Amino acid sequence: MSNTADCPDLLLEPRGPVMVLSVNRPDRLNALSRDTLAQIGRALRAFAEDTAQGALIVTGAGEKSFVAGADIAELAALGPDEAEEYSRSGQAVMDLIEHSAKPVIAAINGYALGGGCELALACHVRIAAENAVLGLPEVGLGAIPGYGGTQRLPRIIGLGRAIELVVTGRRVRADEALALGLVSRVVPQAALLAEAESLALAILRNGPLAVAAALEAMRDGMQLPLEAGLRLESGKFGRLAASEDMHEGLRAFIEKRPAGFQGR
Numbered sequence: 001m002s003n004t005a006d007c008p009d010l011l012l013e014p015r016g017p018v019m020v021l022s023v024n025r026p027d028r029l030n031a032l033s034r035d036t037l038a039q040i041g042r043a044l045r046a047f048a049e050d051t052a053q054g055a056l057i058v059t060g061a062g063e064k065s066f067v068a069g070a071d072i073a074e075l076a077a078l079g080p081d082e083a084e085e086y087s088r089s090g091q092a093v094m095d096l097i098e099h100s101a102k103p104v105i106a107a108i109n110g111y112a113l114g115g116g117c118e119l120a121l122a123c124h125v126r127i128a129a130e131n132a133v134l135g136l137p138e139v140g141l142g143a144i145p146g147y148g149g150t151q152r153l154p155r156i157i158g159l160g161r162a163i164e165l166v167v168t169g170r171r172v173r174a175d176e177a178l179a180l181g182l183v184s185r186v187v188p189q190a191a192l193l194a195e196a197e198s199l200a201l202a203i204l205r206n207g208p209l210a211v212a213a214a215l216e217a218m219r220d221g222m223q224l225p226l227e228a229g230l231r232l233e234s235g236k237f238g239r240l241a242a243s244e245d246m247h248e249g250l251r252a253f254i255e256k257r258p259a260g261f262q263g264r
Contacts, residue, residue: 006039006042007039007042007043008039009023009024009025009033009035009036009039010022010023010024010036010039010040010043011024011061012043014052014053015197016201017052017053017054017055017201017204018053018054018055018056018057018197018200018201018204019047019050019053019055019056019057020056020057020059020193020197021040021043021047021056021057021058021059022059022060022061023036023040023058023059023060023061023066023067024060024061025061026061026062026065028068028071029064029065029067029068029069029111030060030061030062030065030066030067030068030116031067031068031069031070031071031072031115031116032067032069032070032071032090032115032116032119033070033071033074034071034074034086034089036071037089037090037093038089038093040093041092041093041096044056044093044096044097044100045096047100047102048096048100048101048102053102054102054103054200054204054208055102055103055104055105055200055201055203055204056100056102056103056104056105057104057105057106057107057193057196057197057200058097058104058105058106058107058119058120058123059106059107059108059109059192059193059196060109060110060116062109062110063109063110063131063189064110064111065109065110065111065116066106066107066108066109066110066111066112066116066119066120066132067111067112067113067115067116067119067120068111068112068113068114068116069113069114069115069116069137070090070114070115070146070147072141074086075141075143083146086146087146087147090115090118090146090147090148091146091147091148093147094118094119094121094122094147094148094152095122095148097119097122097123098122098123098124098152098219099219100124100215101212101215101216102208102211102212103124103125103200103203103211103215104122104123104124104125105123105124105125105126105127105196105199105200106119106120106123106125106126106127107127107129107192107193107195107196108120108126108127108128108129108132108134108174108183108192109129109131109132109189109192110129110131110132110133111132111133112132112133112134112135113133113134113135113136113137113171114135114136114137114138114145114149115146115147117134117135117136117145117149118136118145118147118148118149118152119147120134121148121149121152121153121156122147122148122152124215125184125199126182126183126184127183127184127185127186127187127192127195127196127199128174128177128178128183128185128186128187128192129174129186129187129188129189129192130174130175130186130187130188130189131174131189132173132174132177132183132186133171133172133173133174134171134172134174134177134182134183135165135169135170135171135172136149136153136165136166136169137169137171138169139166139167139168139169140169144166145166149166150162150166153165153166153182155222156181156182157180157181157182158181161180174186185199206261207243207245207246207248207249207259207261207263208245208261208263209240209243209245209246209261209263209264210240210245210246210249213236213239213240216236217229217232217233217236220232221233243264244262244264245259245261245262245263245264248260248261248262249261
């Protein structure tokens with residue numbers, strides 16, 4: 001892995017078509033400072049433009065922490081207007097992840113608290129190591145989640161369960177996170193990155209236009225009544241029928257061979 005001059009808090013490792021992004025602030029348990037968030041935003045934009053990279057894995061450096069939260073020292077110095085802007089800037093980075101046309105997988109290798117949990121929530125898929133601990137403990141500081149946690153958590157695990165976690169600030173271990181639907185898999189820590197990479201490669205064997213359309217249909221459809229969501233789905237299905245990829249996929253199935261998708 002390596003970092004760059006404009007992303008000193010990140011380690012970036014291309015593994016073929018998969019990019020691994022590790023938050024690397026071990027002295028702060030990989031906490032998200034304002035500058036670290038800006039670096040993640042830059043890395044996400046570069047990933048979106050890199051045609052050689054089809055999927056992103058987000059994790060934390062080391063074996064103890066994914067991302068332990070926001071930088072509390074920074075938060076303590078904020079007034080009301082600054083705090084709102086701070087929240088909005090963090091939300092913008094999380095939105096880049098959620099709106100990515102390429103799959104983004106969180107490999108949660110330890111503590112994912114506060115902003116770290118919100119970072120994981122913004123990813124399309126979450127896989128946890130057995131030692132992972134997730135939570136939104138902001139109410140214990142007299143605050144609330146500000147990077148999208150109050151909005152994404154209910155959409156992922158349901159309103160009642162989300163309210164209980166947010167207003168108590170309770171942390172959950174990996175096995176409970178799996179039972180809640182907060183993560184989709186739990187694996188030994190030593191196998192976490194390999195599992196995430198295997199999942200990423202499985203996704204990348206499919207048509208990239210179809211994957212992007214499916215992500216968008218599910219994300220946007222969750223905000224719509226069912227009837228409108230179904231129309232959204234049909235429209236995307238119709239547009240895919242005009243693509244070379246869909247015709248290649250159908251021919252490959254009929255001819256009993258692997259599809260050669262080109263993203264067009």
